[in-house]
Amino acid sequence: xxxxxxxxxxxxxxxxxxxxxxxxxxxxxxxxxxxxxxNARPGQPWGILSDIELVGAAARGKLHATAAELAxxxxxxxxxxxxxxxxxxxxxxxxxxxxxxxxxxxxxxVGILSTLDLAVVLAWGxx
Numbered sequence: 001x002x003x004x005x006x007x008x009x010x011x012x013x014x015x016x017x018x019x020x021x022x023x024x025x026x027x028x029x030x031x032x033x034x035x036x037x038x039n040a041r042p043g044q045p046w047g048i049l050s051d052i053e054l055v056g057a058a059a060r061g062k063l064h065a066t067a068a069e070l071a072x073x074x075x076x077x078x079x080x081x082x083x084x085x086x087x088x089x090x091x092x093x094x095x096x097x098x099x100x101x102x103x104x105x106x107x108x109x110v111g112i113l114s115t116l117d118l119a120v121v122l123a124w125g126x127x
Contacts, residue, residue, distance in 0.1 A: 005030050005111050008049075010068035014057050017049055017067050027051045027116075028098040030109050031071040046109055047071030048098055077105050078113060084121055087113050 006024050008017055010033035017029055027050055034047035049071040057065055078087050078099045087099055101111040 005109055007032050007109075008067050010034050010047075010066060012067045014054060014063050014065050014067070014070065018054055021051060021054070026112075027114065028112055029067075030100060030112065031067045034068045034071050034075075045106060046075060046100055046102070048075045048100055048112070050098055052097075075100055075105075077102050079103055080110060084118060088118055091115060091118070 006020060006026050007030040008020060010031055012031075020029060021027065029049050031047040031049050033045055047068065049067050053070045057063060057070055062070075076090055076094045076096050076099050078090055078101055080101050080103065090099060091097065097115045099113045100109045101113055102109040
């Protein structure tokens, strides 16, 4: 898991999110405040916006959409105490490449876990 997280507000533009991803060399950003502007689960104030959603927005000509409009419904959470095997299971079950690391879906996230993070662990032979 990366140290810290990169996050943005729900109203941030797709172009601004793309700029953040490019600047920080990340593939996903946590979106704050998605429950009021998106199709996130009720009471879930966090979403995740990946480069795949950005590419989809560009392909559909939706570059004026907000971060919240593209994030939310696909966010999958994992507790920091869960083993990496569980992270792999969740990614596989939900077809996602990033998990929001948080003690609860309503608690402030502490990080993002990606498939690349899991690949690093596998490459090091630690499981």
